[in-house]
Amino acid sequence: MTPAAASSPGAASGEPSPQPAPGLGARLRRDLRIGVKAGLRTFWELARVMVPAYGITLVLERLGVIQRLAQLARPLMSLLGLPGDAAVPLMVGYVLNIYAAVGSMQALHLSAQQITVLAIAILIGHNLLVGARSSTRRA
């Protein structure tokens, strides 16, 4: 990590930010280079944590963990004014992602108000395995 940071082009050439205006073409090329480099490094870092978490998630799904969690959360749903079945998309969202959750919401018949409540719940917490791993790596 350190050698990459030390060889960042801005630091190497010793010029401070874009003040001296080295011409648009040169600036574009420099920004492009920095951007691609930073993008690739980030991509690698994210990939390293996301892929294993994704694998674990798939296994949990296959083992029926989501269904079991939904069964446990069922009684809590009435507190939110939602039918017990709404626990399924919520848990799908927690373990998988919002797209999977949206998919399983389609199967339920919810009012606009219930959809909004469930959307808030799912959006506050989702994809918890991949997310938690990514953010602990970051900190």
Add this chain to the structure above:
Amino acid sequence: MTDLLRTFVTGSVDLLLRVFLIVVPIMVVLELFEGTRPFRAMVRAWARVVRHVGLNERSAAPTLIGFLLGLAYGGGVIVRDIRRHDLGRRQVFIMSTFLSMVHAVAEDSLVFMALGASVFWVVAYRIVWAALVTLDLTAVATLVVRRRKA
């Protein structure tokens, strides 16, 4: 078993491809626009908002990106700015806590809007909730750190 493995491989490739195709262009575009006046004005306005959860001006830009684009796609900017500005553990803690609850407002809102949810309430509620939790957790973390030092 083999079909689980196949799902894992295709799913991973799909995930990585999407992250790659979005992260790299975002980093390039940001590198181009970061110095411009409209971008700075936007960050300053946002800084005045997130100041209330304890984030300083240098943390405002990565927080804004994460807030709008999400953690997978904004993660690059967040990691880069934490390193580049040496933001410190306290700022990183606050930023992670806050962003873990509100992020990707642009994409998520569109998805749930398609289902018929009220975007205003979803976004407003998430921001308020995230702010409250962040303030609480920061207070707890501050206490813990202080006690450990004492």
